[in-house]
Amino acid sequence: MTEKSPRFSRILLKLSGEALAGNKDMGIDANILDQMSLSIAHLVGLGVQVGIVVGGGNLYRGSQLQKDGLVGRVTGDQMGMLATVMNGLAMRDALERRNIKTRLMSAIAINGVVEQYSSRNAIRFLKSGDVCVFVAGTGNPFFTTDTAACLRGIEIEAKLILKATKVDGVYNKDPNKYDDAIRYEHLTFDQVLDEKLEVMDLTAICLCRDHDVPLQVFNMNKAGALLSVVMDGNEGTRVSKSL
Ligand SMILES: Nc1ncnc2c1ncn2[C@@H]1O[C@H](COP(=O)(O)OP(=O)(O)O)[C@@H](O)[C@H]1O
Numbered sequence: 001m002t003e004k005s006p007r008f009s010r011i012l013l014k015l016s017g018e019a020l021a022g023n024k025d026m027g028i029d030a031n032i033l034d035q036m037s038l039s040i041a042h043l044v045g046l047g048v049q050v051g052i053v054v055g056g057g058n059l060y061r062g063s064q065l066q067k068d069g070l071v072g073r074v075t076g077d078q079m080g081m082l083a084t085v086m087n088g089l090a091m092r093d094a095l096e097r098r099n100i101k102t103r104l105m106s107a108i109a110i111n112g113v114v115e116q117y118s119s120r121n122a123i124r125f126l127k128s129g130d131v132c133v134f135v136a137g138t139g140n141p142f143f144t145t146d147t148a149a150c151l152r153g154i155e156i157e158a159k160l161i162l163k164a165t166k167v168d169g170v171y172n173k174d175p176n177k178y179d180d181a182i183r184y185e186h187l188t189f190d191q192v193l194d195e196k197l198e199v200m201d202l203t204a205i206c207l208c209r210d211h212d213v214p215l216q217v218f219n220m221n222k223a224g225a226l227l228s229v230v231m232d233g234n235e236g237t238r239v240s241k242s243l
């Protein structure tokens with residue numbers, strides 16, 4: 001009997017900072033990180049090329065720092081981007097503890113700590129089986145790591161961008177506020193924009209739509225969900241250019 005091969009050969013996985021925090025208010029939950037690295041190791045073992053964009057919301061968000069009166073927005077966003085670097089360092093170590101060769105690539109140069117992002121190098125590393133963790137978002141203030149995920153996904157020619165979240169996909173309204181919210185199995189980027197569904201920010205959605213890269217939103221806390229998305233795409237909600 002031959003083992004089924006993955007439906008997507010190269011993926012970009014977006015992990016939010018909050019996902020890394022688990023049930024903690026702040027910081028990183030070591031058990032969550034370990035679980036995530038195990039799931040990613042499983043994909044790598046199946047020959048899937050994996051790029052990861054990590055968020056930083058478990059540590060800092062520029063908009064919040066500005067609201068708190070601590071710093072201006074640009075400085076706050078720079079602190080937010082540096083927060084993603086810290087999460088990425090922890091993610092790299094968790095993956096390497098599982099003997100997965102991992103490249104940590106940053107949009108902002110931090111010599112001696114991370115290597116600088118280049119799409120050509122990233123594609124080369126992915127082809128050789130290394131996992132690439134992309135940090136520091138897009139390198140620019142006023143953007144999000146969701147946008148960075150779509151940008152990097154397009155650049156590395158990922159077949160699918162996966163957005164890991166805390167709910168089972170995209171609903172017609174916020175499932176954490178409305179018990180009668182209904183989950184979509186499949187919808188278009190234009191529907192997301194027209195119905196103002198809070199899946200990703202507008203820049204991220206427009207990038208995926210304009211470059212025709214499908215997006216899958218799924219629950220990272222559900223056992224086996226990541227594997228199921230990559231093997232057959234039957235998990236969560238798929239968002240694409242057309243139905
Ligand atoms: N239409 C919707 N479908 C799914 N989740 C939604 C929707 N509207 C709001 N949400 C909320 O978005 C949250 C997930 O957003 P996410 O982008 O993963 O979080 P973060 O902003 O921390 O990265 C869910 O917990 C849910 O409460």
Ligand SMILES: O=c1ccn([C@@H]2O[C@H](COP(=O)(O)OP(=O)(O)O)[C@@H](O)[C@H]2O)c(=O)[nH]1
Nearest residue numbers: 017055056057061062077080137138143145
């Ligand atoms: O291209 C980017 C990506 C991120 N950020 C900053 O980094 C913070 C953390 O990223 P994000 O909020 O996207 O993290 P997540 O919600 O995924 O944990 C953001 O709030 C921004 O302040 C930024 O300035 N530019």
